Amino acid sequence: METANSTSSLKLSRLTPETALHSFTIEAGDPFVFEILEGQHLRIVDLKGNQAVDTLFYNAKDYSDRYSAQDTIREQGNIYLTTGTKLLSTEGHVLLEIVADTCGRHDTLGGACAAESNMVRYDLSKRSMHACRQSFLKGVQAWKHGMDKSDLTSNINFFMNVPVTPEGKLTFEDGVSEAGKYVEMRAAMDVLMVISNCPQLNNPCNGYDPTPVEVLIWDKHV
Amino acid sequence: MLLSVYACAPDIPHNPDQGPVAHDLYGCLLRSTVPSKVAFFVDAPAWNRFRVQGRGASNQASCSLQFCAGRNSAQTGEVSMPMSLESTLLFSDTLPGGATWSHVLKRGTALRITDVEGGANVAAYFLNFDNRSERFNLPDTLKAQHTARLRQGHVLFSDMGRVLCSITEDTVGWHDPIAGISNAGLIEKKYGKTSYQQCRNEWYQNARDGFLIELGKYGMGPRDLHATVNFFSKVVVDDLGNMQYVSGNSPAGSYVELRAEMNVLVLLNTSPHPMDNAPQYAPKPVELSVSRVPMPMRDDRCRTLCPENARGFVLTELYFL
Numbered sequence: 318m319e320t321a322n323s324t325s326s327l328k329l330s331r332l333t334p335e336t337a338l339h340s341f342t343i344e345a346g347d348p349f350v351f352e353i354l355e356g357q358h359l360r361i362v363d364l365k366g367n368q369a370v371d372t373l374f375y376n377a378k379d380y381s382d383r384y385s386a387q388d389t390i391r392e393q394g395n396i397y398l399t400t401g402t403k404l405l406s407t408e409g410h411v412l413l414e415i416v417a418d419t420c421g422r423h424d425t426l427g428g429a430c431a432a433e434s435n436m437v438r439y440d441l442s443k444r445s446m447h448a449c450r451q452s453f454l455k456g457v458q459a460w461k462h463g464m465d466k467s468d469l470t471s472n473i474n475f476f477m478n479v480p481v482t483p484e485g486k487l488t489f490e491d492g493v494s495e496a497g498k499y500v501e502m503r504a505a506m507d508v509l510m511v512i513s514n515c516p517q518l519n520n521p522c523n524g525y526d527p528t529p530v531e532v533l534i535w536d537k538h539v
Numbered sequence: 540m541l542l543s544v545y546a547c548a549p550d551i552p553h554n555p556d557q558g559p560v561a562h563d564l565y566g567c568l569l570r571s572t573v574p575s576k577v578a579f580f581v582d583a584p585a586w587n588r589f590r591v592q593g594r595g596a597s598n599q600a601s602c603s604l605q606f607c608a609g610r611n612s613a614q615t616g617e618v619s620m621p622m623s624l625e626s627t628l629l630f631s632d633t634l635p636g637g638a639t640w641s642h643v644l645k646r647g648t649a650l651r652i653t654d655v656e657g658g659a660n661v662a663a664y665f666l667n668f669d670n671r672s673e674r675f676n677l678p679d680t681l682k683a684q685h686t687a688r689l690r691q692g693h694v695l696f697s698d699m700g701r702v703l704c705s706i707t708e709d710t711v712g713w714h715d716p717i718a719g720i721s722n723a724g725l726i727e728k729k730y731g732k733t734s735y736q737q738c739r740n741e742w743y744q745n746a747r748d749g750f751l752i753e754l755g756k757y758g759m760g761p762r763d764l765h766a767t768v769n770f771f772s773k774v775v776v777d778d779l780g781n782m783q784y785v786s787g788n789s790p791a792g793s794y795v796e797l798r799a800e801m802n803v804l805v806l807l808n809t810s811p812h813p814m815d816n817a818p819q820y821a822p823k824p825v826e827l828s829v830s831r832v833p834m835p836m837r838d839d840r841c842r843t844l845c846p847e848n849a850r851g852f853v854l855t856e857l858y859f860l
Contacts, residue, residue: 381761387677387719390782391813396717397780407747407761409724422780426687426717428678433700437683437851450698466672466698467762481776485688485713487681 326399330417330501332358332535339534345527346447346516348456352377353504356537359413360501361512363420363476364531367492367524369515370475371429371449373468374404374412377507380464382408386425386471396481398423398473404502412508417501420494424479427489429453429472430517439519452513460511474515475500477522491521627831636822639749640807641756642829643668644799646859649707649832652807652825654771657791659823660812661770662720662746665695665703668804671759673697677716677766683847687776689714689768692844694800694851701855702848703803705841707832708796711789715769718782720746721813729811730820743820746808753806770795772812784814798832798841800855 334340338357343349345368353359361370376382385407390396392405400418403411428434429449436444450469457464476494481487516527629648634640636659644650652661667673676698684693691709694702706714726745733742747764754763771789774782797805811822835842835852842852 385719387717387766388722391718394782395780396776396782407764409722426678427682428676431679431698431700433698433854434676434679434683434696436854437679437696437700437847441850441853469698471678471766479682481687481717481780483775483777485686485775487685487687489682 326401327419327421328400328417329419330358330360330499332360332501332539334533336535336539337533338536338539339532341532342529343512343514343532344529345514345523346452347514348452348459349510349512349514349532350456350460351510351532351534353413353508353510353534354537355504355506357504358416358501358535358539359504359510360417360499360531360533360535361475362497362499362531362533363494364496365526365528366496366498367476367494367521367526368528368530369477369492369517369522370530371453371513371515372473372475373453373470373511374406374473375468375509375511376406376408376410376412377509380462380468380509382406382410383468383470384412384473386473390425396426398425403505404473411505413502413504415500416503417499420476420498420500422478422493423500424474424477425471426481426487427474427477427479427522429469429474429513430515430519435517435519443519446518447516449513449515449517452516453511456511456513460509474522489520489522492524626833629829629831631826631828633824633826634807634809635824636809637744637820638809639744639746639753640827641753642805644704644797644803644805644829646799646801646803647831647834649796649798649830650805651708651794651796651828651830652770653792653794653828654789654823655791655826656823657789657793658771658787659789659809659825660772660815661825662750662767662808662810663770664750664764664767664806665697666763666804667697667699667701667703668802671757671763671804673699673701674763674765675703675767677768681716683851684845687717688773689716689770692840694841694844694848695768695797696851699854700851701858702800702841702851704797704799704805705835705839706795707798707841708794710793711771711795713773713788714795715772715774715812716766717776718769718772718774718784718812718814720750720767720769720808721810722747725813726810726820744810746810746813749808749810750806757804769812772815774814782814784812784816786816798835800835800852801858 374384388405402415431450478490665675680696773785773788
C-alpha cells in the first residue's frame with residue numbers, strides 16, 4: 318500500500334546551498350523568527366544528526382491564523398509529516414508544503430518541552446533547565462506585534478520520532494535523522510516561522526546532545 | 540449522587556415506595572454534604588433503624604446508620620458517609636446534537652457526560668478560568684501519560700504542568716485526542732450547505748465556529764482556541780501512521796466523568812466527529828450533570844496512574860497554597 322510514509326517519501330531537492338538567498342545557523346537552545354514569502358523555499362538541515370527543531374508557522378498577514386497540527390494530520394490521514402504534506406492553518410489555508418525530505422518522518426504530536434512539562438515528566442527539580450517554550454516566548458516577545466503565549470500552539474518537531482502504536486501508546490524514540498539530513502518546504506503564502514532549536518537534555522529527542530541546525534531560504538524564481 | 544435517608548421500624552424491610560422520610564434540619568430532602576457528616580431528624584419516634592441510600596450514580600451503595608437518642612418526639616442523628624458516597628448532584632441538563640455549551644466547573648465538582656443514544660461525539664476544550672492564559676495542552680497531556688488515547692485514570696494537563704481535569708469515570712475506554720474538530724468547510728463538504736434562513740435551528744453546525752463564539756463570550760478569540768479532544772470517538776493509528784475512524788465506539792448509556800482540579804472553563808460541542816463516515820448529518824444529544832465530589836486522596840486512581848500524574852497533582856496543589 319502506498320502511504321505518505323513509505324520510503325517513497327524520501328526525496329532530494331534540486332536546490333543547491335550556493336544559490337540560497339539566506340543562510341542561518343541556529344545554535345541549540347536559541348529561538349529564531351523569520352518571515353518567508355510566498356513561493357520561497359525553506360530548508361532546515363540537521364547538521365549533526367538527531368536534533369529536534371520545534372517549529373511554528375503563522376499566516377504572515379494574520380497571526381491568529383496559524384499552523385494546526387490536528388487539521389494537518391487529519392486531512393492527510395496520517396500523523397507523520399513528510400514529502401507531500403500540506404501544512405494547514407486553523408482557517409484551512411495551506412501555509413507550506415513539504416517538497417523534499419531526506420529524513421522521512423517528522424512529528425507533530427509531541428509538542429514543545431517546557432520548564433513546567435519537564436517538572437511533570439522528569440522531576441520537580443527540572444524547573445530551571447532550559448526548554449523550548451522558554452525560547453518560543455523569548456522569540457515571539459522579541460518579534461513583538463502583540464504575540465504572546467496564546468500564539469504558542471501545537472508545533473512541528475522536525476527530525477523527531479514520536480511513534481503511536483495501534484493500541485494507542487505514544488513514545489519518544491531515538492531520532493530517525495542523521496547528520497546532513499534535511500526537510501524542505503515551499504511557502505504557499507507569506508508565513509512567519511518561529512523556531513526553537515530544542516535544548517532538551519532529559520530524553521533521546523536530541524540524542525542527549527543538542528546541536529546546531531541550519532536554515533536556508535531560496536527566492537521564488539531560483 | 541443524591542443521598543436519601545429512609546427510616547423503618549425494627550425488622551421490617553424498607554419499602555422503597557414509601558420514599559424518603561427523613562429530612563435535614565432545613566426541611567429539605569436530606570442530601571450528602573461536605574464534610575462527610577450530615578445531621579437529620581425523623582418524625583417517627585418508634586422507628587429506630589435507618590437506611591442511607593445513594594441513588595442515581597454508578598457507585599450505588601447503602602450503609603447502616605447509628606441510632607441516636609430522640610429529642611422530643613423526633614429522632615435525630617448523624618451519619619458518617621464513606622467518601623465514595625460523598626457526592627451530590629447539583630444539576631443536570633441535555634445538550635442537543637450540534638450545540639455548544641460552556642460552564643465554569645468549580646474545583647471539587649465533576650461533570651458527567653452521558654451518551655444517551657450511543658454514537659455521540661463531544662469535542663472539548665479547557666482553560667483555567669482564573670488565569671485564562673493557562674489552558675489545555677494536548678501534547679503535554681499525551682506525552683506525560685505516554686498515550687494517544689484517553690480513558691479512565693488519565694488527566695488533562697494545562698501548559699503549566701497542572702491538572703485541569705481528571706477522568707475519574709469512563710465506560711468507553713477510548714476517547715480521541717488527535718483528530719481535532721470540524722469546521723464550516725468540512726461540514727459543508729461532507730453534508731451539504733444549509734442556512735439558518737432555510738433550516739432554522741436544524742442547520743448544520745460545526746465545532747470550530749461554536750467554540751469561537753463561546754470563547755467570545757468570555758472575551759477570547761481564535762488565538763485562544765488550541766488543540767481539543769473528542770469524547771466518545773475513536774481514531775486508531777497503524778504502524779505507518781495512517782489514521783482510521785472507528786465507528787460504534789460508544790454504546791447508548793456510555794459516560795465519562797471529569798473531575799475539576801481547579802476552576803475550569805469547560806467548552807463542549809456536540810457536532811459530528813470530523814472523521815465520522817456516516818453520510819447524514821445526525822449529531823447525537825448528550826446528558827450533562829454536575830455533582831459535588833470528594834477531593835482526590837493519596838490513593839486516587841488518576842493521581843497514582845503514573846509518577847507524572849502524581850507530580851502534576853503536586854503542582855496543582857501548590858497552586859492553591
